[in-house]
Amino acid sequence: MGSVIRAFDEVESTNTLASEWINEGAPHGAVVVADHQTRGRGRLGRTWIAEAGLNLTFSIILRPDLPFDRLGMLTIAACTSVARTIERFADPLQTSIKWPNDVYLGGRKMCGMLLESSWNSPVRNPAVVLGIGLNVNQDEFPEEIRENATSLLVETGRVVTRAELFAALLSDFEQCVAMIEEDPERVRNDYAVKMMSLNDEICLRFAATDRSVKGVVVGIDDSGAIVLDTSSGRRVFHAGEVTRAV
Ligand code: BTN
Numbered sequence: 280m281g282s283v284i285r286a287f288d289e290v291e292s293t294n295t296l297a298s299e300w301i302n303e304g305a306p307h308g309a310v311v312v313a314d315h316q317t318r319g320r321g322r323l324g325r326t327w328i329a330e331a332g333l334n335l336t337f338s339i340i341l342r343p344d345l346p347f348d349r350l351g352m353l354t355i356a357a358c359t360s361v362a363r364t365i366e367r368f369a370d371p372l373q374t375s376i377k378w379p380n381d382v383y384l385g386g387r388k389m390c391g392m393l394l395e396s397s398w399n400s401p402v403r404n405p406a407v408v409l410g411i412g413l414n415v416n417q418d419e420f421p422e423e424i425r426e427n428a429t430s431l432l433v434e435t436g437r438v439v440t441r442a443e444l445f446a447a448l449l450s451d452f453e454q455c456v457a458m459i460e461e462d463p464e465r466v467r468n469d470y471a472v473k474m475m476s477l478n479d480e481i482c483l484r485f486a487a488t489d490r491s492v493k494g495v496v497v498g499i500d501d502s503g504a505i506v507l508d509t510s511s512g513r514r515v516f517h518a519g520e521v522t523r524a525v
Contacts, residue, residue, distance in 0.1 A: 280308040280339060280449040280456075287311070289331070291318040294395055294410040297338035301406045305340045308453070312337035312445070319412060322380075322393055323486055323520070327412045328421060334430070335413040335441055339452070342406045344460065351503030351517065352466065353409055354380040354394050356455040359469045361390050361413065364448045369435050376473045378496075378505050378521050382413075383475065387429035389414045413448075415441055463501055471498045476521060483507065483519040492516070493524055 283306060290296055290313040297311045316336050319327030329336055341353060361382045362374040375383045382390035393410040414430035416438050431439050458466050471477060476496045483505070484491040494507030494514065504517045 280453040281310045281446075283309045285309075285311045287313040289313060289315045289317060292316055292320050292410075293336055293338040294320060294393060294408050297340050297408040297410070298395065301340055301408070305406075307340065307342040309340040310337055310449070311340075320393055320410070321391055321412075327391060327393075328424060329412055329414065330417045333416040335411070335415055335445055335448075337445070338408050338410040339449075340406060341409055341456070343456065347405060349459075349502050350394065350396065350405070350407060351379070352459045352463065352501070353407065353456065353503075354392050355470050355499060355503040356459055356466050357392055357409055357411065357452055358382055359466060359473070360448060360452040360455045361392075361411070362473050363469075364444065364451050365389070365431065367447065368439050368444055369431055372434055374473060375475045376470060377475045378499070379503060383429075384431070385429055385434040388427055389429050389431065389434070413444075415439055415444060467499055467501070474498070480524040481507075482522045482524045483516055484522055485519050491522075492519075496521075 293311040293313050300309060313336055315331035319336060321327040358376045358380050362376055365374050365384060369384060372384060377383060380392040381388050390413040394407060396405055396407040416432045417430045418432050420428040478496060480493060480495050482491050482493050492509055494509035497506040497508055500506055500515055504515045506515050
């Protein structure tokens with residue numbers, strides 16, 4: 280991971296550049312990193328806001344030997360890697376993961392991920408872009424995200440050298456991606472241990488339809504989907520937003 284890197288001062292979105300690089304034949308593990316994004320994208324059509332020069336915003340190109348329906352395990356592995364790496368830098372603080380791919384520190388979000396693929400058919404070996412935004416040394420956040428956003432600096436009071444954190448993260452993630460094929464159960468277990476709301480009742484909301492389902496979180500399956508015990512039995516969901524049950 281990261282043996283080939285394209286680094287920029289400012290881009291619209293590293294995910295966009297990474298997608299373009301795929302068409303030029305970028306290898307597995309190639310990385311696009313930028314000091315600042317002017318149009319960073321988040322999940323569910325949201326924007327990703329991060330101040331210039333203080334954070335990590337990057338995209339990794341992956342060509343995993345995985346069937347299409349298991350690509351979700353890439354974000355599961357990435358979350359686990361981010362959570363583990365952050366804990367090394369935030370010792371003794373503990374991270375937690377909000378399914379599917381938000382990493383929290385001190386009860387607020389410090390990292391989000393966006394997996395994008397131009398494939399929509401069930402092929403093997405598709406190339407995908409995994410974009411990661413990690414708040415490192417930013418200590419103030421705009422009004423619209425202030426309540427739920429945090430950074431390593433805010434939580435630990437320590438400034439972290441971004442290059443060191445980045446290198447540690449890429450190295451951990453490389454091992455974790457290999458583990459998806461070698462020992463997927465271990466990846467799932469490492470994720471579940473950090474999973475927010477495990478064994479709790481939650482509400483899973485579907486933005487597109489404005490519907491939701493209530494259930495107790497059992498864990499994730501081998502595609503990275505969330506498994507809930509609901510009033511109509513055990514059910515598996517590939518998308519949705521976890522919110523508190525009301
Ligand atoms: C989310 O939590 O909604 C996902 C946020 C993903 C942000 C990262 S920053 C690097 C990469 N480029 C983007 O435009 N988005 C991702």
